[in-house]
Amino acid sequence: MRSLSDRIEKYLKVLIERSENEEVEIQRIELAETFRCAPSQITYVLATRFTASEGFITESKRGGGGFIKIRKFPLDENSVKTGISETQAENTLQDLKNSGFLTGREAFLLREILGREVLDPASDESDYVRFKILHKVMKLIKEMEGQWDVL
Amino acid sequence: MRSLSDRIEKYLKVLIERSENEEVEIQRIELAETFRCAPSQITYVLATRFTASEGFITESKRGGGGFIKIRKFPLDENSVKTGISETQAENTLQDLKNSGFLTGREAFLLREILGREVLDPASDESDYVRFKILHKVMKLIKEMEGQWDVL
DNA sequence: TAAGTAAAGGTCAAAGAAGGTCAAAGGAGA
C-alpha cells in the first residue's frame, strides 16, 4: 500500500508531465484539502521528492495569493542540442538562488559570467557554452548536496 | 489565484507597454475605484512592484489635480541599439538619486564619468558605452539590493 | 493677500491570508 506522500508525489509529477513547460503551480492549502491532509504534508513531499538532486526546483510565495511552483531542470538531451539563452540562464540562476542553492553573491557572479558582456548574446556558440557552464553548476549542486564548504 | 496587487500590477504594466513613451499617469483614487479597493492599495502596489530595482521610477503630486506618474527606465533592448545620450543619462542618475538608490556623491561621480569630458557627446559609440555603464549600475543596484557592503 | 477649505496623495499599524518550520506521535518493515 503506497503512502499518502507517494500518491501526492505521483499526482504532481503527472501534472508536470502534462504541462507545456515542465512546471506546475499549486496552492498548498488547496492541495492539502484535495488529499485531506495537513498542509505541512505538502511541504514534506516537496522536501523529500522534489529536491534539486532529483532534478527539481521549487519556488514559493507566502501571504495573500501565495503559491508553490515546481519546475524540472532543463538538463535533458534536448537542452544539450539547443543550448540555453541568456534569459533562460538567468531564470535558472534566479530559481537556484530562491531555492537556497546559491547565495546572492554566487548567483550574481554566475550571472555576470553568463551575461552578454562575456558571452555574445547573438551566438549559438554562446548558448552552448552557457549550457555547459550551467550544467556543471547543477552537477555540483547535486553532488555536493550541502557540503560546499569542503571545497 | 492571483492577488489584487498582481492584477493591478498587470494592468499598469499593460498601460505602460501600450504607451508611446514608456510611462503612464494615473489618479490614485480613480484607479482604486476601478479595482474597488482602498487607495493605499495602489500605493502598496507601487512600492512593491514598481521599484527602481525593477526598473521603474514613480513621481507624484498631492492636492487638487494630483497624480501619480510611473515611468520605465530607458534600459531595454531598444536602448542597446540606440544608446543613451548624455542628457538621458543625467536624468536617469537624478532619478536614481531622488529615489535613494544612489548617494549624492555616487551620482556626482557617475555624472562626471558619463559626461562630455570623458565620453565624446557627439558619438554613437559613446552613447553605447554610456548605456553599458548605466546598465551595469542598475544591475548592481538590483542584485545587491542594499547589500553593497558585501563586496 | 491671508486664511480657510476641498481635493488630492502619503504613512503606518493592524488584521487577514498564505506558506515554512520543527518536534512529537504514528507506522511499517527488518
Place this chain on the structure above:
DNA sequence: TCTCCTTTGACCTTCTTTGACCTTTACTTA
C-alpha cells in the same frame, strides 16, 4: 524491538489589504 519514514499540529514568517490619520496643493473668500 529498533529504526526510518510519515503525518500532524502548534507556532512563525512573509505578503496583502484596509482604514484612520497626516501632509501637500489648488482654489475661494473675506
